Amino acid sequence: MMGLSLFSIAVLLLIGLVLFLYSLPTLRDNNTFHLFFTSSWKPFKGEFGFGAFIYSTLYVTFIAIVMAFPPALLCALYMSEYATSTVKRVFSPVIDLLSGIPPVIYGVWGTLTIVPVISEKLAPHFVDFSTGYSVLAGGVVLAIMILPLIVSILIEVFTAIPKGIREASLSLGATKWQTVKKVILKKSLTGIVATVVLAVSRAFGETIAVLMVCGNFTDIPQSVFDACYPLPALIANNYGEMMSIPGYESALMFAAFLLFIIIVIFNAGSRLVLYRIKKNSQS
Amino acid sequence: MIMKKLEEKIVKALMIFASVTILMVLLYILYIIISKGLPSLTWDMVSKNPSGGFYLGKExxxxxxxxxxxxxxxxxxxxxxxxxxxxxxxxxxxxxxxxxxxxxxxxxxxxxxxxxxxxxxxxxxxxxxxxxxxxxxxxxxxxxxxxxxxxxxxxxxxxxxxxxxxxxxxxxxxxxxxxxxxxxxxxxxxxxxxxxxxxxxxxxxxxxxxxxxxxxxxxxxxxxxxxxxxxxxxxxxxxxxxxxxxxxxxxxxxxxxxxxxxxxxxxxxxxxxxxxxxxxx
CATH class of the missing domain: 1.10.3720.10 (MetI-like)
Structure with missing residues (x-):
């Protein structure tokens, strides 16, 4: 049983090790600077510049966080500070369902609604032409997907704040909103940052939904209406060919390794902060 | 004093608006999936394997x-x-x-x-x-x-x-x-x-x-x-x-x-x- 318990740690290390070993050839044959900052992607010539993919990943994630965070924060504050228990009971399945809907369904929904709206209604005001399969479409779909995660963790962070502190503020004559603004938000700042970091790491790795709406075009997107090509989509789209081109397999595994390392670091950091918050509230 | 009350009201309205929007997004997703999927959902879909030409729109x-x-x-x-x-x-x-x-x-x-x-x-x-x-x-x-x-x-x-x-x-x-x-x-x-x-x-x-x-x-x-x-x-x-x-x-x-x-x-x-x-x- 102890062996099994060590299984989790072993799997974590094993994934890192396997991906690292497979990506070694890419790291050896390419200048590290070129790998990260150039975007010439020519697998047949052995040129692997991840610039466009990394940029796309960051761009889509940025849009998703900017769109998801404000409503998620407002919703979480309402649920933890204002809502009656009936409202909470009615609303919690909403969050559960949103987080339970599979990525591929979000992808279908995105191609049916977001993509045509962007290409027909929104993009003509700004650019000459857009298919709708774009950075913005990816960002919107991703925003909805990470929203339930942000809401549920923020509610946990807010409820970890002791009741006494709220009552102290209220009894000094502060209104409820003043209490929220000056006490709750201030107190939970580290928790909020940790939540955002966790959401960012979730957004980095999302594959199918983003792949279905972002266009998958290997070039640096000039505007939010251009197609883009995030790292997970790159891996998912090319696994079929990767065995037939020398060096390609290693390059894709490097992409997976990159995702793995960044996500592990982000996750570990934010989880440690959230643990401490939970522990402090219990003692 | 009035400002204080007003701010309270505005923020609360915003919070309710955000929560209702989230609910609406969920309902909208479900509505789109159901209204698009229902017309094509037949008994054949769930009871048969793909036959020849399935991916060209056949049985x-x-x-x-x-x-x-x-x-x-x-x-x-x-x-x-x-x-x-x-x-x-x-x-x-x-x-x-x-x-x-x-x-x-x-x-x-x-x-x-x-x-x-x-x-x-x-x-x-x-x-x-x-x-x-x-x-x-x-x-x-x-x-x-x-x-x-x-x-x-x-x-x-x-x-x-x-x-x-x-x-x-x-x-x-x-x-x-x-x-x-x-x-x-x-x-x-x-x-x-x-x-x-x-x-x-x-x-x-x-x-x-x-x-x-x-x-x-x-x-x-x-x-x-x-x-x-x-x-x-x-x-x-x-x-x-x-x-x-x-x-x-x-x-x-x-x-x-x-x-x-x-x-x-x-x-x-x-x-x-x-x-x-x-x-x-």
Whole structure:
């Protein structure tokens, strides 16, 4: 049983090790600077510049966080500070369902609604032409997907704040909103940052939904209406060919390794902060 | 003073607006999936395999994908249960609940939980190549197990944490062996185990990125674990990328089937969750 318990740690290390070993050839044959900052992607010539993919990943994630965070924060504050228990009971399945809907369904929904709206209604005001399969479409779909995660963790962070502190503020004559603004938000700042970091790491790795709406075009997107090509989509789209081109397999595994390392670091950091918050509230 | 009251009102209105918007987004997603999928959802869709010319819009259904997904998830849940349950029992009842070791294990599962399914898929694929395995039901089961073990462990662990010391000691005092004590505990947390299974099924059955590499895709129902297996998310994904309208419509119908499964799972999770809170666990 102890062996099994060590299984989790072993799997974590094993994934890192396997991906690292497979990506070694890419790291050896390419200048590290070129790998990260150039975007010439020519697998047949052995040129692997991840610039466009990394940029796309960051761009889509940025849009998703900017769109998801404000409503998620407002919703979480309402649920933890204002809502009656009936409202909470009615609303919690909403969050559960949103987080339970599979990525591929979000992808279908995105191609049916977001993509045509962007290409027909929104993009003509700004650019000459857009298919709708774009950075913005990816960002919107991703925003909805990470929203339930942000809401549920923020509610946990807010409820970890002791009741006494709220009552102290209220009894000094502060209104409820003043209490929220000056006490709750201030107190939970580290928790909020940790939540955002966790959401960012979730957004980095999302594959199918983003792949279905972002266009998958290997070039640096000039505007939010251009197609883009995030790292997970790159891996998912090319696994079929990767065995037939020398060096390609290693390059894709490097992409997976990159995702793995960044996500592990982000996750570990934010989880440690959230643990401490939970522990402090219990003692 | 008026400003104070006004600010309060505005912010509260904004909060309610944000919450209602989130609710509306969910309803809108469900509405689109249902209204698009329902017209193409026929009995043939769920009762037949794809026949010749299916991907050109001819006869057939996606029974292969539905059964493939069910086999895949059944195998994965069985494997991950055999790994998760002993771990949870060990870190809660054999070691102390809040010992350093238990917390390190919990922490590593939290990190595993955050790893995206595409990384599990790529990792599983590399392992399969190493052992010379083809894309198969077995490969898919292994990759999906890796994906759902963290979910299962975390959610059983949450329930196990609420078992009180009395409940562990009572059977011991009555002269029960360690094994019998474990049986009592497992029975106590069984509603929690049900919830954990439902959660894992929901996550595993809808995930496309893990099975994309590992399980492959086929038009027939797999009869051995070494054969490739079709899965629902991939059936949706592949059919949607077809230029033919009938095939795309089938993708919408398949999406509706998957959504119905997820809704049923979600409602049963709620039902069992409520049952558990009634028995004061």
């Amino acid at each position: 057939g259904g996606i029974l292969n994908a539905i059964l493939g997904s069910l086999m895949l998830i059944a195998g994965s849940v069985a494997i991950s249960m055999c790994i998760s349950l002993p771990i949870v029992l060990y870190i809660n009842f054999i070691r102390k609940k809040d010992s350093r070791f238990s917390n390190v294990v919990r922490f590593s599962f939290d990190i595993l939980f955050g790893i995206p399914s595409i990384v599990y898929g790529a990792f599983g694929f590399m392992i399969m190549i190493y052992f010379g395995l083809q894309a198969s039901l077995l490969g898919g089961i292994i990759a999906v197990s890796l994906l759902i073990i963290p979910i299962m462990t975390r959610s059983i662990d949450e329930v196990a944490g609420s078992v009180t010391q009395d409940m562990i000691e009572a059977p011991k005092i009555l002269g029960a062996t360690k094994f019998e004590t474990v049986k009592v505990i497992v029975r106590q947390i069984s509603p929690g185990i049900t919830t954990a299974i439902l959660l894992s099924v929901g996550r595993g059955i809808g995930d496309a990125a893990t099975v994309l590499f590992t399980a492959g895709y086929t038009d027939s129902i797999p009869v051995s674990p070494m054969q490739p297996a079709a899965t629902l998310p991939l059936a949706i994904f592949f059919q949607l990328s077809s230029p033919i309208e009938e095939v795309q419509n089938r993708a919408y119908a398949a999406a509706l089937i998957l959504t119905i499964i997820i809704l049923l799972l979600s409602f049963s999770t709620r039902y069992f969750g409520r049952k558990m809170s009634k028995s004061k666990l």
